[in-house]
Every structure is written in structure tokens, then in C-alpha cells.
Amino acid sequence: MAEKKITLTKRDRWSVCWRSTFLQGSWNYERMQNGGYAFALIPAIKKLYKTKEDRAAALKRHLEFFNTHPYIASPILGVSLALEEDNANGTPIDAATMSGVKVGMMGPLAGVGDPVFWFTARPIIAGLGASLAISGNILGPILFFVLWNILRIAFMWYTQEFGYRTGTKITDDVSGGLLQKVTRGAAMMGMFVLGTLIERWVTIKFTPEVSRIKQSSGAYIDWDKLPNNPTAIKTVLEQWNMGKGMSLTEYKVTTLQDNLDSLIPGLAALLLTLLCMWLLKKKVSPIVIILGLFVVGIIGRVIGLLG
């Protein structure tokens, strides 16, 4: 193999990686991420090509249609870097090959990126963060922001390097078992956490009373017979015994919610989620479902079904 005249330094590659952060900045309906792709490659183009014609040709190649998951673009950028480097060093690579590689990779890889990043990693990390944040813990947002960006930047840099090193051979590696395993593992982990989140954070409370039973005397605290001095508090606490002793009220009230909870806690939340899944599969817009649920909430509150 001939000695390479111009090589891209680590610094150049890092510069491309940083610029790929802005990949979607000029996202447009005609060629989608093309502007961003060319923008990301500019440090490399500047280094590799010195004449106006060469630069114009390189820019034209990369202003072609391009669209994939924004982080998954990194390994593809890496391959483009390797190809452009070879091209500049005298191994002519035509524009068709250059775009062929990009198009060949962007589809299948986007199919991995969307479920792994948008539908597993982000719901898990953001769900963790949000559950801390809801209780007023500032660590929630910090955890989400820091963890996400470390993962993201590490992924973008290492996969870009991987693409750069392997060049066009990358497609063989990608179709290997590991990537598939990661995707499947992510889906399992995601489903596990989703099950948890639904139980904990979807809140529906049915207020109607199912039964109201007058309890026998001695089963509840008789508030009228308490001594009229501070020891009354002590007496009550002893009788109540953290809920294990006597009842606080004369009537034992069972709401619909209590009945549902004794089957499986969170059953109503689960059913609601299944309903939403079904509606979404029936192509009902999520916005319509969300607005509908607000309406249900208001009506439920007014007629006293939900609380």
C-alpha cells in the first residue's frame, strides 16, 4: 500500500466529531441532514483538498440526501473520513461509491439507533431522573444530563473512530451478532423499567365507595371518651398502633380503589396503558389521546369517580 501523503490527525477527527453535534441543525424536508453532514466534514475537507474544484466536489458529494439517527451518523462519518482520505491520497473513489456507502448504512443503522436511544436509554435515564425530580431532588436533572451526555459523547467518538479504522469493512461487523444482542438486551431492560414506571407513576384513583360498614365498638377509637388532657394523644397513638390497632373512624370505608389494589396494585394504570397502546395502534394521534385523558380527568372529578 502506498505511503499516505495526507492523514487526518486525531485533532481533525475530534473536530469532525464535535461538529457532528450540529448534524440536524439545518434539518430540512428536501434532503434532511445533508447540510449538517457536510458541515461536520468541513475540517477534513479543508485538510485533504486544497483546490477550489476538489473542495466543491467533496461538498457536493456530502450535500446529498442523508438521514439517520443523529448519534448513529458517527460511524458513518468515520467511514466517510476514511474514504475521503484514500481519495485525497490518490486512490480515486467515485461519488457513487461514497454515497452508496452512506445510503447503505444509514437505513439499517437508524433502525438500531431509534429503539436503543430514543425508546430505551432515554426513557430509562430520564425516568430515573424524573422520579427523583418529582420529589424535589435536584440530583434528578443533574443525573440525567450528566449520564446522558457522557454516554452520548463516548458513543459518538468511539463509533466514529471505529468507522474510520474499519472503513468500508464496517458493514460486515455491524451485521454481526453483537449489535443485535445489544438491541435485544436494551429492549428487555427497557420493558422491565417500563413495567416499574407504569406501576409507580401512572396515577388513577377511583373514589366511589364500595362499602361502608359500621364497626363494632372497641374496634375503633371512641373520640368522645378520651381524657381531656395531653395524655389523650398518647392514648390515641397507643390504640391506633401505627394502623395495626384500632381504627380511626367508626365506619370501615372501602373504595373501588382499595378493591382494585387488593387484586394487583397498579392494575388500573396497567389497563390504561394497554388501552393507550391499542388506540395508538389504531392510528389515533397521541395528542388526541392526551387531550382526551385531560377531559376524562375533569369529567371524572366533576362526577366524583376519580380523585
Place this chain on the structure above:
Amino acid sequence: MSAISMILVVIVAFLAGMEGILDEFQFHQPLVACTLIGLVTGHLIPCVILGGSLQMIALGWANIGAAVAPDAALASVASAIIFVQSGAATKSMGTATAIAIPLAVAGLFLTMIVRTISVAIIHIMDKEAAKGNLRAIDMWQIVAICLQGLRIALPAVALLIIPADQVRAALSAMPAWLNEGMTIGGGMVVAVGYAMVINMIANREVWPFFAIGFVLAAVTQLTLIAIGALGLAFTLIYLDLESKAGNGGNGGNGGSGDPLGDILNDY
């Protein structure tokens, strides 16, 4: 709100707008955007809580291909501003959450407009590319990103101009049933985001994991981090056992395949 706070809020809105399209640093996610607005306006903790509750709703929102999801950026920025303007009281949290939803739709249309304007921008890029003018490509890319930033920053300015008293009066004029009803609705809409995610990733293989997670969540002593660790462990065990079963025939089964039987035989 002081002038400095207002300027900082607009900067946060600008970042959120950029991120709404870039989807890299996640400044547009409610968890981050609301927290930052809380930080610069001095209502940190209430805004963290608002961000958490909005985040739960927005978990499944994602831009896939050319499709645009409801816009988390405008939803979180605008509802945080309204929340802060109304005095950041806990009782207006439900309303602020509910307001976020129509705003998310409005944001979606704004994104579409900017994405259409960007078509013109890349045509300019084409022309500059033919001249080999690298600096012009850089500049137009930055212009396009700034347009996305302005998409959220301008509505934020408009909201800041509305006097806080008016926001507060409007919110307190709301009857209790409406306010509480919206809070109840807010508790339920969380399910839509989860349903979207499940529809994307679910298959026969992963449903049992869902069931385990759901049942374990009822054990309230387990924090989410503990549950996450359990989920990771189950997943690793599953994948590991599967790969062992794959080469199972030749390795591992030296004995009768029945450990209890082996022990009994040893007696």
C-alpha cells in the same frame, strides 16, 4: 422577575429551541429546561418538580425519520415560565402541566415552519459549495441552528411580556374542579408516553421482563435504582444463559444433567 433573570430565561429558551432539533445535549427535555429556568428565576425546587412531572409525560416523544413528535422544547419552556409567573405555587402545577400539551402541538408547527425554511438554506449551501466556499457553509449551518433557537426564544419573550399579575389572576380564577381535574388527567397522560415506547420495542421475548418489573414495583422499599439494577441483572442472565444454551450440547453437561441425581448417586 428581574431583567437579568429574563435575559437568562430567554437564553435557556434559545438553547432548548436548538436542542429541540439537534437532540444531543437534551436541553429541550423538560427535566433540564424547567430546572434551568427554575435556577435562573430563583424557583429551583418547584421547577425541578414541574420538570419531573412533565418529563414523565414526554418520555416517549421522539423524532423518528421525518416525523416530528410533540415538541418538548416549547412545552417545557413555556409552562415553566407560566408556572414561575404565577408564583410557582404547588397548586398551579397541574395547570402548568396541562397547558404544556397544546403548547407541544404548537411547537410542532413551528418546527415544521423552520424545517421548511431550511430547504431554502440548503439551496444557498449548494451554491456556495459549487464555489468551494467552506466558510459560507459553516455560516449557513449556524444560521439554521439559530432559527431553531429563535423558534422557542421568541415565544418565551412574548410570555415574559405578559405581566405576572395577569397570569396569576387567570390561574386563580380557575375553579377547583377544573384545576383538580387537570391534575388527575396529568396523572393519566403519563401512560400515553409509556404506551408509545412499548409499541416500539415490545415483542414476545421481552413481555415477561415487563411483567417482572410491574410486579416488583409494588415493593415500595425498592428504589428505582435498585429496580434498574435488578432489570440489568435479569437481562444479562437471560442473554448469558441463551448463549450457553446455544453451545449447550457440547459443554457443561458432563454429568447426567441432573445435579440432584449426581449427589444422590454419590451416596
